Amino acid sequence: MPQFTRRLTRSLAAVALLVGSTMLGACTTNAATGRTQLNLLSRSEEIQIGQEAAPELIAAYGGRVPSDQLQSYVTDIGMKLAAQTEGENPSLPWSFIFLNSDVINAFALPGGQVFITRGLVERMDNEAQLAGVLGHEIAHVTARHANNRLVRQAGLSLAAAIGGVVIGSDEDLQLLVNGLVTGAGVYALTFDRGQESESDQLGMRYMAQAGYNPSAQLEVMRILKDASSGPRQPEWLSTHPLPETRIEQIQELLSEEFRAAASNPANQLYRDRFQSTMLQGLNALPPAPAMTLRDAQFIEQWIAEHTECECHEHGSVSAR
Numbered sequence: 217m218p219q220f221t222r223r224l225t226r227s228l229a230a231v232a233l234l235v236g237s238t239m240l241g242a243c244t245t246n247a248a249t250g251r252t253q254l255n256l257l258s259r260s261e262e263i264q265i266g267q268e269a270a271p272e273l274i275a276a277y278g279g280r281v282p283s284d285q286l287q288s289y290v291t292d293i294g295m296k297l298a299a300q301t302e303g304e305n306p307s308l309p310w311s312f313i314f315l316n317s318d319v320i321n322a323f324a325l326p327g328g329q330v331f332i333t334r335g336l337v338e339r340m341d342n343e344a345q346l347a348g349v350l351g352h353e354i355a356h357v358t359a360r361h362a363n364n365r366l367v368r369q370a371g372l373s374l375a376a377a378i379g380g381v382v383i384g385s386d387e388d389l390q391l392l393v394n395g396l397v398t399g400a401g402v403y404a405l406t407f408d409r410g411q412e413s414e415s416d417q418l419g420m421r422y423m424a425q426a427g428y429n430p431s432a433q434l435e436v437m438r439i440l441k442d443a444s445s446g447p448r449q450p451e452w453l454s455t456h457p458l459p460e461t462r463i464e465q466i467q468e469l470l471s472e473e474f475r476a477a478a479s480n481p482a483n484q485l486y487r488d489r490f491q492s493t494m495l496q497g498l499n500a501l502p503p504a505p506a507m508t509l510r511d512a513q514f515i516e517q518w519i520a521e522h523t524e525c526e527c528h529e530h531g532s533v534s535a536r
């Protein structure tokens with residue numbers, strides 16, 4: 217068989233295999249976004265990926281804040297927001313982890329693991345801001361953004377297979393697909409701008425439904441913007457691009473979709489109880505340990521390993 221034909225046959229076999237693999241994942245309508253999406257990962261796979269990845273990330277971020285009361289405060293708000301999510305999402309095994317780290321960050325893993333650092337919470341001044349960040353992270357989970365990135369990544373691999381560049385055999389392709397699926401945990405940590413905007417919008421929906429004023433989402437962006445003009449870039453920037461367009465989009469949402477919610481006196485900021493419980497509680501604790509260089513390198517490597525050919529536009533994790 218001429219080489220070209222052989223390569224074409226091999227490529228077609230690879231395509232058939234990949235299509236076969238992807239067909240194993242179901243095409244469903246996402247209850248949060250209303251969009252049809254191909255799911256390479258089942259919900260139980262997402263949950264497993266999140267739960268397996270969580271312990272080493274918690275350790276790298278200095279463990280949990282050493283206060284059951286403050287951890288419960290975060291969990292209670294998170295659960296109130298998770299109850300507002302669509303479809304079967306409220307029944308996910310949600311977990312809200314308050315990290316004892318002075319870095320400024322929040323992130324989510326597939327299946328319901330949401331993380332927020334003390335460094336970020338200490339810069340807030342009301343509970344609605346905390347709800348805004350948690351709502352944004354919850355939205356990455358409900359919109360299944362990690363899954364969508366995986367599908368895109370598989371699409372890139374498919375293009376490579378058709379070009380006959382990467383794939384040597386069907387087994388190689390299967391290995392590649394398996395690798396993509398098992399590596400999916402960290403796909404959770406970096407998202408594109410469209411996904412960030414979608415999470416801002418869904419997060420505002422969840423917070424408004426839970427009785428918070430969605431204008432606090434704009435305050436969160438300003439906190440992050442202020443922090444990013446300081447001597448140290450917040451780690452948030454490495455996982456959450458913060459272009460001006462995001463601020464503009466939130467302003468637009470506040471004047472349109474969430475106009476009524478933002479002016480409804482029932483939706484509050486809950487400044488007093490945040491100050492008296494959260495901020496005073498944090499003040500009474502020893503300061504969060506600074507991230508060690510080893511932990512920073514671990515996190516950076518963890519993100520890099522699982523984002524393969526995706527480009528990292530924004531900063532990196534740094535230790536002080």
Ligand SMILES: [Zn+2]
Nearest residue numbers: 407412415456
């Ligand atoms: Zn995000």
